[in-house]
Amino acid sequence: MIIFLGDTNLKKIEKFVESITPRDDDFARWYTDICLGAELCSYSNVRGCIILRPYGCAVWELITAELDRRFKETGHENVKMPLFIPESMLQKEKDHVEGFAPEVAWVTHGGDEQLTERLCIRPTSEVLFCDHFAEIIQSWRDLPKLYNQWVSVVRWEKTTRPFLRTREFFWQEGHTAHATAEDAMEETLLMLDIYEEFFRNALAIPVLKGLKSESEKFAGAVRTYTVEAMMHDGKALQSGTSHYLGNGFAKAFNIQYTDKDNQLQFVHQTSWGISSRSIGGLIMVHGDDEGLVLPPAVAPIQVVIIPIATHKEGVLEAAMKLKGDLKAAGLRVLLDDSDRMPGWKFSEYEMKGVPIRLEIGPRDIVKNQCVAVSRDNREKVFIPLKNAADEIPALLAALHRRILERAEKSMMERIYDVDSLDDFAKTIEEKPGFIRAPWCGSADCEAKVKELTTATSRCIEADGEIEGRICVVCGEEAKHSVFWGKAY
RNA sequence: CGAGGUGUGGCGCAGUUGGCAGCGCGCGUGGUUUGGGACCAUGAGGCCGCAGGUUCAAGUCCUGUCACCUCGACCA
Numbered sequence: 001m002i003i004f005l006g007d008t009n010l011k012k013i014e015k016f017v018e019s020i021t022p023r024d025d026d027f028a029r030w031y032t033d034i035c036l037g038a039e040l041c042s043y044s045n046v047r048g049c050i051i052l053r054p055y056g057c058a059v060w061e062l063i064t065a066e067l068d069r070r071f072k073e074t075g076h077e078n079v080k081m082p083l084f085i086p087e088s089m090l091q092k093e094k095d096h097v098e099g100f101a102p103e104v105a106w107v108t109h110g111g112d113e114q115l116t117e118r119l120c121i122r123p124t125s126e127v128l129f130c131d132h133f134a135e136i137i138q139s140w141r142d143l144p145k146l147y148n149q150w151v152s153v154v155r156w157e158k159t160t161r162p163f164l165r166t167r168e169f170f171w172q173e174g175h176t177a178h179a180t181a182e183d184a185m186e187e188t189l190l191m192l193d194i195y196e197e198f199f200r201n202a203l204a205i206p207v208l209k210g211l212k213s214e215s216e217k218f219a220g221a222v223r224t225y226t227v228e229a230m231m232h233d234g235k236a237l238q239s240g241t242s243h244y245l246g247n248g249f250a251k252a253f254n255i256q257y258t259d260k261d262n263q264l265q266f267v268h269q270t271s272w273g274i275s276s277r278s279i280g281g282l283i284m285v286h287g288d289d290e291g292l293v294l295p296p297a298v299a300p301i302q303v304v305i306i307p308i309a310t311h312k313e314g315v316l317e318a319a320m321k322l323k324g325d326l327k328a329a330g331l332r333v334l335l336d337d338s339d340r341m342p343g344w345k346f347s348e349y350e351m352k353g354v355p356i357r358l359e360i361g362p363r364d365i366v367k368n369q370c371v372a373v374s375r376d377n378r379e380k381v382f383i384p385l386k387n388a389a390d391e392i393p394a395l396l397a398a399l400h401r402r403i404l405e406r407a408e409k410s411m412m413e414r415i416y417d418v419d420s421l422d423d424f425a426k427t428i429e430e431k432p433g434f435i436r437a438p439w440c441g442s443a444d445c446e447a448k449v450k451e452l453t454t455a456t457s458r459c460i461e462a463d464g465e466i467e468g469r470i471c472v473v474c475g476e477e478a479k480h481s482v483f484w485g486k487a488y
Numbered sequence: 489c490g491a492g493g494u495g496u497g498g499c500g501c502a503g504u505u506g507g508c509a510g511c512g513c514g515c516g517u518g519g520u521u522u523g524g525g526a527c528c529a530u531g532a533g534g535c536c537g538c539a540g541g542u543u544c545a546a547g548u549c550c551u552g553u554c555a556c557c558u559c560g561a562c563c564a
Contacts, residue, residue: 028558047555047557096564102563103563124564157562157563158562159561159562165563212564220564243564273564306523308523310522312522340526341524342524343524343525343526345525347524347525348525363523364523371523
């Protein structure tokens with residue numbers, strides 16, 4: 001049988017061939033297609049490492065700028081610690097070294113010569129900061145020390161995915177030392193709040209905030225708090241953590257100060273971090289079948305201007321004037337006057353998640369207007385050229401609100417309350433999302449949930465309702481209300 | 489770490505029984521186009537992952553090795 005296809009069908013087929021994998025057909029492949037297609041990153045020749053390409057790097061730089069500003073506003077200072085940790089130093093805190101040992105990369109040689117002591121490539125820098133704190137802290141007047149660093153760290157992961165789990169990743173790690181446990185706890189919670197605020201207001205990602213269970217907490221911490229986001233496929237992404245370290249590290253590293261009564265005291269510490277993994281979150285929360293959708297705060301290009309029929313009288317001039325107006329208004333603008341077809345450019349910048357597209361062609365110039373199209377809903381509005389600089393910021397703000405609201409609705413609608421383990425297993429299997437269920441607090445029950453459902457405890461709900469409720473596993477009195485989910 | 493898969497122009501792939509290394513996209517140049525991924529013409533681009541072996545002859549067969557991908561196990 002011979003099938004004749006009309007022009008329209010041929011076009012559709014061509015487009016289908018060139019487009020990315022539909023999100024709901026194969027989420028994992030869709031994710032990878034976006035990472036590569038939006039030119040965020042490339043695979044490198046070392047397994048588990050990625051090359052951050054200019055566009056992806058620009059997103060990361062905007063993320064770092066947003067966070068760094070918040071850190072500075074709350075009195076933190078940036079430092080840079082070395083890349084290497086001597087093996088003996090790493091081993092000073094027992095829980096810590098046990099937690100990280102399986103994924104540490106080692107340097108054994110300098111040139112041809114074997115080192116007398118192996119050097120670990122930092123998987124995190126607690127011990128480096130501790131060693132340094134011990135040296136610089138003597139008096140209560142030296143406290144608090146509020147440090148942060150922007151570096152990359154290495155964890156020799158076995159299964160890797162771009163941004164979500166790479167062997168080397170970029171992050172910030174805050175490390176602070178305080179006179180009292182109360183001060184350290186206050187810092188721990190302050191940074192957690194800053195993370196939550198950052199995710200909402202910069203990345204338009206809603207998060208659940210809470211305490212990690214004993215088995216999920218950071219190696220060496222007394223308490224670990226987390227912000228957890230829900231991805232489009234219902235899985236959880238641990239997006240930022242804030243640890244209250246107590247004085248365990250201080251004792252291991254002898255970080256002491258003299259208080260006002262001339263007594264020697266150990267400091268109380270915190271550490272907290274957000275990584276380039278958050279870019280993966282951006283993709284998986286906001287992206288759609290056309291590609292990435294970026295919230296304006298971290299969009300390297302907030303507005304792309306696409307002139308139509310650039311050879312026609314006045315088009316390019318009007319586009320350049322528009323670009324100048326928008327730049328003067330403080331927006332990040334790109335004018336694409338390349339000789340690509342307009343349709344090609346539309347698809348390209350949708351793939352890259354540019355929030356607003358402005359079209360300006362001969363028909364608009366006659367009317368002294370341009371066409372603005374929002375990335376998330378493709379809504380078109382006509383804007384008089386002289387008003388563009390005033391009206392675009394409002395469009396950007398509206399886009400941020402819409403994608404945040406949509407993400408919030410999507411998360412809230414997919415948190416399911418269950419009261420039995422059967423119901424738990426059935427729900428997590430049939431309805432991707434989070435489970436909220438009471439828990440007695442025992443590690444055995446927690447492990448049993450994981451074994452039966454593959455879901456792990458994500459965090460303990462702050463003011464969870466547990467009055468009169470029982471643990472979904474053992475039936476004992478519930479101590480906590482816990483959010484559970486399958487996690488990246 | 490276990491199972492599977494893949495290595496051939498920049499990318500995606502084909503390459504039969506061993507016999508001149510090809511196709512699509514992309515890229516360069518010239519021109520026509522331009523409101524949802526244009527078209528014509530004309531060019532450039534290769535140690536077939538790497539190392540051995542068999543053969544008159546290897547992208548193709550054999551042995552080894554390396555890398556990457558997917559799914560598991562593991563993983564603050």
